[in-house]
Amino acid sequence: MTKGRLIASLIAAAGTLLCGPALADNYPAKPLKLIIPFPPGGTTDIVGRGVADQLSKVLGQAVVVENKGGGGGSIGADAIAKAAPDGYTIGIATVSTHAVNPACNAKLSYDPLKDFKPITNLATVANVIAVNPTFPAKNYKEFVAALTANPGKYSFATSGTCGIGHMLGEEFKVLTKTQMVHVPYRGAGPALNDVLANQVPIMVDNLPSSMQFIKSGRLRPIVVAWNKRIDSLPDVPTFAEVGLKDANDPAWYGLVAPAGTPDDIIRKLNEASVKALKDPGLVDRFRGAGAEPVGNTPQQYTAEIKREFDKMRTLVKQQNIKLDQ
Structure with a gap:
């Protein structure tokens, strides 16, 4: 974790101690931003926009999508990691952003395990x-x-x-x-x-x-x-x-927040996401496109990210895959 992110995390933690449950009780009090780390038209965008629409209804606040592509998803992922850890900026994590790209690039500007708080695995896709x-x-x-x-x-x-x-x-x-x-x-x-x-x-x-x-x-x-x-x-x-x-492994698309986001807000976002993923319209939309809704716990999704990251690091080393290939 960078020095700037560490400071942001400490500030967020201090704020949580001062405000206590009130912080989560009043959340969300304004619109959220959802960063999708790829351009419009791809699977990440399809999953992200579908969830954003339904999540807006569940939370009672708009979830505004921002596509931030480039670098195999690393530019958008970095923006998520550097955002204020207050629950108002969240983002989509993929196998590319949180396993493959970090495995390929030791100089990546973010750590897939330390700089994010997983919320839930939204969907797996073929x-x-x-x-x-x-x-x-x-x-x-x-x-x-x-x-x-x-x-x-x-x-x-x-x-x-x-x-x-x-x-x-x-x-x-x-x-x-x-x-x-x-x-x-x-x-x-x-x-x-x-x-x-x-x-x-x-x-x-x-x-x-x-x-x-x-x-x-x-x-x-x-x-x-x-x-x-x-x-x-x-x-x-x-x-x-x-x-x-x-x-034969499928891909996954999950929801993450910056490290330092209070646990009570992560819990609220998880509960809202799981509820959103049960919407029949969203389920049909996902399955019609070849995706299967998941909606697991933050702990389960954290374990999935680590397992995939470890697998990709092994594959990159075995096949000597370079970022400039």
Whole structure:
């Protein structure tokens, strides 16, 4: 934790001691800001905006979304970490911001475990490898065959260097002994635009941001990371089914606050989030996009973040993955 954040945390703690329960009793007394660390159009944005809409109703205060993309989510995550720990700035945490990016970059400006207070895991989502319909493969077997026959010919787009899509793509290459060229973007939205335009033939993405294009036939799904076949994509196998069990982990999207945020406010935000995630409209919206609502405790989500961070640190070291790849 930086000196500035330590001071902010101490001030927040002192304020909590002085004000006692009154601080949480009056919370929230004004609108909240929700930082989404990726541009509009991607899965993080879909999950974040859906939760913000419903959370506003539960809390009785507006939850204003601010997209702050770049750096594989690190710019937005840093803004969350540096915000005042008063409960009025919260943000979305992802595998990219709190596991992959920190594992890739030892010089990152924030610590994923020390600079945040987890609130809850909002949703898990499937990951997908999809291709532009002009790609010469209609299924997984043909896809691997095309890559094997043409090492280095094809490129894959992701939401950013050392993001979850990048890591999944690299893991796929290792497990299948194939070669693709990574093309990073400033979020899934811009990456999808180029894949749809066939500037890049392959997309490695979270399923929700790609789903609408899969349904419309503008993307062809090849394989998904999920514990079973997706109901709306019954013909698309999971990574486990094709023999790549290690790549079959879903992504998660959670809610965090800056370190130093009072525990009573974290508790209120957790309770409000869990209630929001039970809204039938939000559940349908998530599931229709390929996401599954979670809503666990702060302690459970903290353990999930640490487990994923440790896993990614091991993978980065084993595969010698660099931030500039």
